[in-house]
Amino acid sequence: xxxxxxxxxxxxxxxxxxxxxxxxxxxxxxxxxxxxxxxxxxxxxxxxxxxxxxxxxxxxxxxxxxxxxxxxxxxxxxxxxxxxxxxxxxxxxxxxxxxxxxxxxxxxxxxxxxxxxxxxxxxxxxxxxxxxxxxxxxxxxxxxxxxxxxxxxxxxxxxxxxxxxxxxxxxxxxxxxxxxxxxxxxxxxxxxxxxxxxxxxxxxxxxxxxxxxxxxxxxxxxxxxxxxxxxxxxxxxxxxxxxxxxxxxxxxxxxxxxxxxxxxxxxxxxxxxxxxxxxxxxxxxxxxxxxxxxxxxxxxxxxxxxxxxxxxxxxxxxxxxxxxxxxxxxxxxxxxxxxxxxxxxxxxxxxxxxxxxxxxxxxxxxxxxxxxxxxxxxxxxxxxxxxxxxxxxxxxxxxxxxxxxxxxxxxxxxxxxxxxxxxxxxxxxxxxxxxxxxxxxxxxxxxxxxxxxxxxxxxxxxxxxxxxxxxxxxxxxxxxxxxxxxxxxxxxxxxxxxxxxxxxxxxxxxxxxxxxxxxxxxxxxxxxxxxxxxxxxxxxxxxxxxxxxxxxxxxxxxxxxxxxxxxxxxxxxxxxxxxxxxxxxxxxxxxxxxxxxxxxxxxxxxxxxxxxxxxxxxxxxxxxxxxxxxxxxxxxxxxxxxxxxxxxxxxxxxxxxxxxxxxxxxxxxxxxxxxxxxxxxxxxxxxxxxxxxxxxxxxxxxxxxxxxxxxxxxxxxxxxxxxxxxxxxxxxxxxxxxxxxxxxxxxxxxxxxxxxxxxxxxxxxxxxxxxxxxxxxxxxxxxxxxxxxxxxxxxxxxxxxxxxxxxxxxxxxxxxxxxxxxxxxxxxxxxxxxxxxxxxxxxx
Numbered sequence: 006x007x008x009x010x011x012x013x014x015x016x017x018x019x020x021x022x023x024x025x026x027x028x029x030x031x032x033x034x035x036x037x038x039x040x041x042x043x044x045x046x047x048x049x050x051x052x053x054x055x056x057x058x059x060x061x062x063x064x065x066x067x068x069x070x071x072x073x074x075x076x077x078x079x080x081x082x083x084x085x086x087x088x089x090x091x092x093x094x095x096x097x098x099x100x101x102x103x104x105x106x107x108x109x110x111x112x113x114x115x116x117x118x119x120x121x122x123x124x125x126x127x128x129x130x131x132x133x134x135x136x137x138x139x140x141x142x143x144x145x146x147x148x149x150x151x152x153x154x155x156x157x158x159x160x161x162x163x164x165x166x167x168x169x170x171x172x173x174x175x176x177x178x179x180x181x182x183x184x185x186x187x188x189x190x191x192x193x194x195x196x197x198x199x200x201x202x203x204x205x206x207x208x209x210x211x212x213x214x215x216x217x218x219x220x221x222x223x224x225x226x227x228x229x230x231x232x233x234x235x236x237x238x239x240x241x242x243x244x245x246x247x248x249x250x251x252x253x254x255x256x257x258x259x260x261x262x263x264x265x266x267x268x269x270x271x272x273x274x275x276x277x278x279x280x281x282x283x284x285x286x287x288x289x290x291x292x293x294x295x296x297x298x299x300x301x302x303x304x305x306x307x308x309x310x311x312x313x314x315x316x317x318x319x320x321x322x323x324x325x326x327x328x329x330x331x332x333x334x335x336x337x338x339x340x341x342x343x344x345x346x347x348x349x350x351x352x353x354x355x356x357x358x359x360x361x362x363x364x365x366x367x368x369x370x371x372x373x374x375x376x377x378x379x380x381x382x383x384x385x386x387x388x389x390x391x392x393x394x395x396x397x398x399x400x401x402x403x404x405x406x407x408x409x410x411x412x413x414x415x416x417x418x419x420x421x422x423x424x425x426x427x428x429x430x431x432x433x434x435x436x437x438x439x440x441x442x443x444x445x446x447x448x449x450x451x452x453x454x455x456x457x458x459x460x461x462x463x464x465x466x467x468x469x470x471x472x473x474x475x476x477x478x479x480x481x482x483x484x485x486x487x488x489x490x491x492x493x494x495x496x497x498x499x500x501x502x503x504x505x506x507x508x509x510x511x512x513x514x515x516x517x518x519x520x521x522x523x524x525x526x527x528x529x530x531x532x533x534x535x536x537x538x539x540x541x542x543x544x545x546x547x548x549x550x551x552x553x554x555x556x557x558x559x560x561x562x563x564x565x566x567x568x569x570x571x572x573x574x575x576x577x578x579x580x581x582x583x584x585x586x587x588x589x590x591x592x593x594x595x596x597x598x599x600x601x602x603x604x605x606x607x608x609x610x611x612x613x614x615x616x617x618x619x620x621x622x623x624x625x626x627x628x629x630x631x632x633x634x635x636x637x638x639x640x641x642x643x644x645x646x647x648x649x650x651x652x653x654x655x656x657x658x659x660x661x662x663x664x665x666x667x668x669x670x671x672x673x674x675x676x677x678x679x680x681x682x683x684x685x686x687x688x689x690x691x692x693x694x695x696x697x698x699x700x701x702x703x704x705x706x707x708x709x710x711x712x713x714x715x716x717x718x719x720x721x722x723x724x725x726x727x728x729x730x731x732x733x734x735x736x737x738x739x740x741x742x743x744x745x746x747x748x749x750x751x752x753x754x755x756x757x758x759x760x761x762x763x764x765x766x767x768x769x770x771x772x773x774x775x776x777x778x779x780x781x782x783x784x785x786x787x788x789x790x791x792x793x794x795x796x797x798x799x800x801x802x803x804x805x806x807x808x809x810x811x812x813x814x815x816x817x818x819x820x821x822x823x824x825x826x827x828x829x830x831x832x833x834x835x836x837x838x839x840x841x842x843x844x845x846x847x848x849x
Contacts, residue, residue: 038347039074043085043097044421047405048117049077050143050153053347055105055274066354067105068386069273069304070145072334073167074100076395077142079333080402090403091410093418103144105274110149114156117141139430140165140405142398146272147171147218154180161428165404167397170297171217172225175452182431184453186397186404188482190218192457193296193320194225196480197268200318200461201294202233207529208510209235209266209294210259214275215242222270222296236510236529238264245278252282259288265508267291272298273305280308288313292506295319300462303388306472315466320459320480322393326443330399331389335379355379355386390474400447408433457482516543517563519550536563538726556720558727569722573731574637574799574806581637584806591630591813598821599623605828609837618669618692622662623821628655629813636806645716645733650707652809653744654700659816660751660782661699665692667758667775703747710740721798730798749786755779778819785812 038053051070081096101113117138140163144150150169157164158181165184166174172191174183201209211226213219219242227237239262241255259267269276276299293314299305300319309315337348353359358373379387389395411433413419438448449455461478514520514533519542523530536542536550541559553559557566575581602611602619611619632655635648669692719734735741759776789808796804827835 037099038102039078039098039100041081041097043095045094045409045425046097046099046138047077047081047402048114048138048141048143049074049098049100050103050110050113050117050141050149051100052105052145053102066350068355068384069391070102071351072386072391072395073143073145073398075334076330076398077402079327079330080399080406082333083329084403084406090406090415091413091419092415094409094413094415094421096406099138103149107149107152110144111152111156114141114153118157118160118162138162139409139425139427140434142167142401142405144169146216147174147221148216150174150183151180151217154183157182161431163405163427163431163434165401165434167401168394169218171221173217173221175454177452182427184401184404184434184449186400186447186455187297187322187394188457188459189452189454190222190296191225192482193459194222194270195229196320196457196459196482197270197294197296198226198229198233198235200320200480201230201235201266201268204505206266206292206506206508207235208238208264208508209268210262210264211237211240211268211270212255212279213240213242213270214272214298215244215247216272218272218298219270219275226268226270234529236527238262238510238527243275243279245272245275249282252278255279256282256286256288259283259291260286263510265290265292265506266294268294269299270296273302276302276305277308280305280313283313284308284311287311289315292508293317293319297321297459300464301390301393301474303390304385306464306474307385309472312466314464315472317464318477319462321462321474322397323458323460323479324476325393325396325445327392327396327399328442330392330395334389334395335387337379352377355382355384396445400441400445403439403441404434404437404447404449405430407437407439411437513546516545518542520546520548541566555722556729569727569729571639571731572725572728572799573639574802575639576637580799580803584803584810585634585637587810588630588633588806591810591817592627595623595627595630595817598817598825599627601825601828602821605835608828608835610824610827610835617689618662618666618696619821621696622659622666622816625655625659625662626813626817629659629809633806633809633813636802636809640718640731640733642718645718646711648733649716649735649741649744650711653707653748654703656748656809656812657703657751658696658700659813660748660755661696663775663779663816663820664699664751664755664758665695667755668692668695699751703744706740706743706747710737710744713737714740716741724797728798732798732802745786749783752779752783752786756783774819774823778816781815781819782812785815 039049051073052067053070053074055065055067077098077100081098084090085095099117101117103110103113119137141153141157142165144153144166145168147169148171150164150166151171151174154164154174158179161182163182163184165186167186169185170187170190170193172189172194174180174185175189175191209230211223213223223240223242227240230237239258241258243251243255269279271279276295289312291313293316295314295317297320300317301321305314337352349360352373352375356373356377358371358377360373360375408430409425410419412425412429413421413423435449435453438446440446447455459480460476461480463475463477465473465475467473510527510530511520511523511532514531518533518535520531521534522528523532536559539559540550540552541563542550543564550563553566556569558569559565560567574584576585599620602616602623605611606616628651632648632651635644635651638644714737716733716736719732721730721732724730756776756779759773759779785808789804792804793801793808
């Protein structure tokens with residue numbers, strides 16, 4: 006809000022002073038340091054002097070400003086000698102010295118825009134001669150350009166900079182008349198971040214110039230770095246006029262840091278100051294990444310006597326060749342003819358001598374002859390490493406010339422009567438497109454910027470101590486994202502390190518681990534935590550671990566999922582084999598008892614208490630032993646449905662037979678003779694019907710179970726983390742416990758009846774053996790329930806098989822082994838008399 010007001014006041018002062026001045030010659034800063042008349046005048050603002058080196062008011066000559074001015078003069082001379090561009094029109098120039106001062110830059114810009122000069126020899130009468138220029142070439146730095154562009158904006162006077170790279174200058178709402186022939190720092194900052202990422206540096210320090218160039222450039226770099234996962238350990242700024250203690254604080258920060266890479270977004274003048282401070286410390290173990298402001302500056306390389314910057318890598322404007330420019334710059338006649346005082350000062354600094362008229366009595370420097378050979382001098386002026394920047398000045402002048410050529414409708418000659426206004430010139434400059442004599446395309450985008458192209462530069466020291474700036478890669482923003490950066494690693498040399506240095510806050514997390522951020526530190530600082538069981542990570546530096554699929558489990562290194570071991574009660578394992586052997590043994594034993602009973606079927610002990618039930622009981626026991634085999638092996642649909650239903654039905658059949666035998670014994674001895682007809686209700690037909698009914702109930706329960714929700718194969722992932730339990734899901738727990746409950750009910754009834762008949766008088770009372778067998782049976786199945794519930798995986802199946810076998814062996818041994826003992830070893834007791842005897846003779 007205040008800036009336009011200040012600008013207006015400056016303009017008013019300028020006009021008022023112009024009215025009062027008289028035509029007289031002045032040697033002050035109000036007049037250009039270099040000038041030449043012409044049909045159309047171009048302005049130039051460069052810094053021939055600077056006052057920053059020792060932070061004193063004394064000004065020192067800067068050869069770089071002279072180089073930029075010479076490039077402008079070379080382009081103007083070429084255009085004036087051309088018959089194709091602006092024929093019949095001569096370009097003049099007025100070049101001012103900004104002295105490295107922003108305030109002076111604005112002042113001379115105002116002078117070029119609307120000032121009036123004192124004309125020599127006409128001091129008797131006031132006169133004014135307009136000194137407005139049609140365009141201005143310069144300034145070199147971003148901050149002065151911002152100030153000048155703000156002043157010139159309302160007048161639409163074109164300003165073309167060759168070295169101002171701040172991205173902020175692309176804002177055409179603030180700087181409508183500003184253009185440049187060097188790419189915006191927006192692209193350079195992003196390219197630097199990608200370059201850092203390319204080498205795997207995620208933990209870096211940053212130093213910037215404390216002005217618009219450094220602050221804006223570093224802001225874009227920081228934003229892009231965060232997107233790429235790069236963290237800044239520190240980010241400090243300074244300006245070349247800052248006191249020495251601030252520079253020392255920055256050096257202390259660098260020494261205390263753990264990062265080995267320093268990104269320096271500095272101008273060449275600020276880099277000079279930093280190098281002067283760092284030269285007093287042994288700070289040679291850092292890898293420097295530089296901006297175009299200093300990365301190809303030979304003066305910086307000359308100051309780096311301690312080789313702090315050896316191996317530095319950064320971005321620069323692509324190399325260029327302008328034929329005849331070097332020879333013109335080494336020819337100092339234009340300087341001598343334009344400003345004799347400036348030429349003398351320049352010549353004395355170039356050759357370190359003094360002309361006779363400037364030698365004092367105490368001066369011990371050698372005398373200048375004026376015939377010294379410029380080509381024989383090796384210093385920053387004769388160094389042509391900044392030809393790409395000189396070429397930017399060259400292209401800026403040609404851009405104005407092509408715009409004027411188009412406005413004046415030049416064919417064989419230009420129409421000099423066409424009025425020139427700044428707005429028209431600005432619009433034509435924005436839309437120009439041409440090729441230089443070297444074939445380089447020149448144009449501006451909608452923001453007044455050229456296409457962004459950079460060379461990746463590497464500082465490589467040679468044996469003679471001279472640093473060579475070697476191009477090791479290219480960066481072209483106009484290409485696709487994956488092709489923008491091309492780096493030739495085989496050309497890259499980092500002499501301070503055996504290999505490319507590592508600069509990370511934390512080492513990469515290997516596969517099998519994940520990153521966990523350290524509290525209160527940047528995201529690049531983390532700990533590597535091993536993935537939990539069942540989770541893997543096969544990517545380096547991952548922040549998460551991935552859970553394996555249910556059928557898989559993590560390996561020991563936690564970097565791969567391996568298939569879980571399928572666990573079930575198998576015939577091949579020892580436990581399965583033992584249970585199978587027990588089942589086969591029980592089956593064979595039962596078959597043996599059947600053979601014994603069949604052979605002695607007519608003996609009293611076999612015929613006693615319904616031999617038909619005995620054979621049916623033996624058949625059911627055989628089925629009980631065989632049904633245990635359905636529990637062994639990998640579960641399938643048919644085995645899951647068969648094992649529980651076969652077990653339930655065969656055991657009910659077995660218990661029904663035992664219950665029938667128990668009831669017969671009880672009724673036979675409880676009947677009161679004579680003439681008691683109770684036994685007629687418990688004949689063989691009734692016993693068969695009883696067994697059939699009891700078994701049919703269980704069959705119905707099983708059919709309902711299988712119809713509504715049958716058992717099915719199931720993969721149990723919960724019992725063991727690293728194993729899959731292949732088992733049979735019950736389908737319906739109600740159905741399963743109904744089957745077991747019904748077996749338990751019949752067992753209790755059988756036990757009660759047998760218990761009531763245990764003391765009936767008889768030499769061979771079968772009821773007491775049934776009582777003992779049912780006691781074993783109930784004990785087995787009562788203990789089965791908690792054991793079954795608490796046993797994991799295949800062990801629950803083994804418990805159930807063991808319960809089936811134990812209860813089956815209990816019935817077989819308790820009921821049939823005593824009879825087999827009598828049949829085989831005590832045949833004399835196998836008589837009807839002994840079976841019906843009332844005496845207290847015991848057979849055992």
